[in-house]
Amino acid sequence: MKLVIITGEESGDVLGASLMDALNKNYLKPIELYGIGGKELEKHNIKNFYSISDINVMGLIEVVPKIFKIKKIISQTVKKILEIKPDLVITIDSPDFNLRIASKLKNENSNLKIIQYVAPSVWNWRPKRIEIVKRSIDHLLTILPFEKKIFDKESVPTTFVGHPITQLDLSKFEGIKTNEVDKSITKPIFLILPGSRASEVKRLLPIFIDTINNSTLIDKFDFILPTTETMQPIVKSIISSKSLNFNMIIFNDEEKKFKSFSLAEYALIASGTVGLELSYFNVIYVSAYKFNFITYNLLKLLVKSKFGNLINIIIGKMVIPELIQSDCNSKNINLELEKIINNKDYQNSIKDNVSRALKELSLSDSSSEIAAQTVLKVLKNER
Numbered sequence: 001m002k003l004v005i006i007t008g009e010e011s012g013d014v015l016g017a018s019l020m021d022a023l024n025k026n027y028l029k030p031i032e033l034y035g036i037g038g039k040e041l042e043k044h045n046i047k048n049f050y051s052i053s054d055i056n057v058m059g060l061i062e063v064v065p066k067i068f069k070i071k072k073i074i075s076q077t078v079k080k081i082l083e084i085k086p087d088l089v090i091t092i093d094s095p096d097f098n099l100r101i102a103s104k105l106k107n108e109n110s111n112l113k114i115i116q117y118v119a120p121s122v123w124n125w126r127p128k129r130i131e132i133v134k135r136s137i138d139h140l141l142t143i144l145p146f147e148k149k150i151f152d153k154e155s156v157p158t159t160f161v162g163h164p165i166t167q168l169d170l171s172k173f174e175g176i177k178t179n180e181v182d183k184s185i186t187k188p189i190f191l192i193l194p195g196s197r198a199s200e201v202k203r204l205l206p207i208f209i210d211t212i213n214n215s216t217l218i219d220k221f222d223f224i225l226p227t228t229e230t231m232q233p234i235v236k237s238i239i240s241s242k243s244l245n246f247n248m249i250i251f252n253d254e255e256k257k258f259k260s261f262s263l264a265e266y267a268l269i270a271s272g273t274v275g276l277e278l279s280y281f282n283v284i285y286v287s288a289y290k291f292n293f294i295t296y297n298l299l300k301l302l303v304k305s306k307f308g309n310l311i312n313i314i315i316g317k318m319v320i321p322e323l324i325q326s327d328c329n330s331k332n333i334n335l336e337l338e339k340i341i342n343n344k345d346y347q348n349s350i351k352d353n354v355s356r357a358l359k360e361l362s363l364s365d366s367s368s369e370i371a372a373q374t375v376l377k378v379l380k381n382e383r
Contacts, residue, residue, distance in 0.1 A: 001027065001379070002086040005035040005046065006077065006101060008055045008094030010196055010228060011273045013038035015117065015164055016092050020044040022372035034084055036077065039229075049073075049080050053230060055097055070097065078104045081112075088113045088379055095120035099129065102136035113378055117141040117371060119158075123150055123305075130154050139378045141371050144314075145360050161370040163361035165273075165280050173262035173281075181224070181260045182249045189260060190221035191267035191283065192248070193274050198234055201227075203290050204270050204328075205238045211268065211330040215337065218246045224264070225250045226257035266341060268333065271308040275320065279311055279354045284347055286336045288323040296325050311357045319353040 003023075005016045017040035023031065024044075036055070037046045050073050055066075078101055081089060089105065089112060091098035102114045119142045120129045133140060133156055140158045142148050151158040178185040192212070194205040212223060225248055227235050232252045239248060251257075258281075267278055267285035278285050287309050290296075307313050309320045321336040323329075339346055363370065 001029060001088070002032045002034070002084060004081055004084065004086045004089040005033065005037060005041060005092065006089070006094075006098055007035075007037055007041070007052065007092040008097045009052060010038050012092040012094060012118070013040045013052060016041050016090070017044060018164060018167070018368040019090070019092075019117065019371050019375070022366070022368040023375065026369075026372050026376060034080075034086065049077050055094070074100050074104065077101055078108065081105060082108055086112075088115065088375065090115045090117055090375065092116075093118040095129065099132050099136060103132055106136045113138050115139045115141060115375060115378055118143055119147045119151065123147065125305075130156070139374065141374060143361070143367065144310075159370065159374045160363075161374065162363040162365075162367035163276070164367045165276050166358065166362035167366035167368060168258075168277075168280060170262070170281070173259060176259050176262050178263060181256050181263065182222075182251070184247070184249065185222045185224075187220065187222045188266075189264040190217060190223050191260060191264045191269070191278070191285075192223055192225045193267060193269040193278075194225075194235075195270035195272065196228060196231065196274075198231065199292075200270050200289075201231055201234050202238065204288070205235065206242060207288070207290070207328060207330060207333075208268055209239070209242050209244060211333045211337075213243075213245045214330050215334050217337065217341075221266070223248050224260050226260055227252050266337070268337065271322070276310050279320075280358060282351065282354075284340050284350055286321045286323065286333060286340060288328040288333050290325055290328045311354055314357040314360055315353050319350055319357075 007013050007016050016037055033044055033046045035046055036048060036050050036052060038052045054073060055070055091102055091114065098116065105112055105114060114137055116137045119140055122130050134154060140151055140156055141161050142158055143161060143163045145160055148158050148160040192208050194201045194208050212218065223246055225235060227250060229252045235250060261278060261281040261283060264283045267283050269275055269285050269287050271287050271289045275285065275287055289308065305313055307322060309322055311320050312318055312322065323332050323336065
């Protein structure tokens with residue numbers, strides 16, 4: 001089978017690699033893999049058209065300087081896919097990028113089968129994207145339970161596969177010792193997670209450092225910042241330009257990251273997938289985020305949801321503290337951190353609501369297994 005997987009960021013790369021693991025178990029013939037992937041899909045010998053870093057951009061305004069480059073990447077990717085003549089194309093998340101590719105592919109070859117893994121959040125903003133999905137996607141794999149109802153109403157073939165975080169085996173992390181993360185750890189772990197994109201890290205990490213510098217937490221915790229190979233030089237550059245009153249342990253090891261999650265008690269994070277991962281590990285955290293000024297004001301006009309954190313969206317109220325834009329400052333963040341650390345009733349309320357939300361995201365089988373079975377059915381024209 002010739003398979004194309006296109007993803008635009010590292011979380012999609014991980015999702016694609018898990019899907020490939022499941023496909024290789026269920027499809028016993030060789031799979032030739034092409035597309036756009038990162039380190040995880042490279043382990044599956046993907047023949048990359050482009051690097052994820054070429055298209056990994058967050059924000060409405062931030063994308064403007066790269067718009068001509070991204071248009072060219074889209075055009076060339078479509079051309080390469082048509083030349084390869086794959087049996088199936090799977091686009092993962094990154095809907096602004098991937099739906100454009102899917103639309104162009106369908107215009108050129110309406111018989112080409114295309115699956116989108118992770119639905120565009122039409123319930124939150126830009127609902128007209130449903131029309132693009134209807135025209136361009138043969139099957140949609142959703143990771144949020146309420147999304148299936150939305151797309152079913154529009155007659156889009158859709159399968160809820162469960163959220164990938166729920167297939168993480170927490171038993172692997174039982175009995176982990178702090179020295180497996182770093183030998184210098186002597187106190188409870190506090191995680192600092194300023195995002196996975198350069199623009200996020202540059203905007204948020206200085207605020208997060210100021211927060212800890214001005215907090216009462218310095219003597220109580222050891223501070224860990226798991227990052228990626230791409231982001232590590234940026235993180236180190238920002239830290240070297242600041243005066244830290246505390247020690248920060250930095251690494252770019254994925255296994256160590258999850259070990260630190262299993263040991264951590266509290267965290268300060270940017271919005272994103274990492275919040276759900278921390279919730280799964282029972283870590284209590286504050287989410288804080290700042291957009292480009294123009295991006296933020298445009299989003300205020302376009303976005304329907306009051307919340308950015310997925311737990312809050314599922315529960316329908318502010319469970320996880322979110323401090324956005326002007327509220328994202330060291331004073332406000334410290335007030336929330338003091339509250340989550342010192343108020344046990346508040347902690348228990350957060351944990352109870354998080355537990356409810358996570359139950360809605362899981363199914364009896366792993367999400368990758370359900371996704372792989374659905375992919376193979378689409379391949380056989382069964383759906």
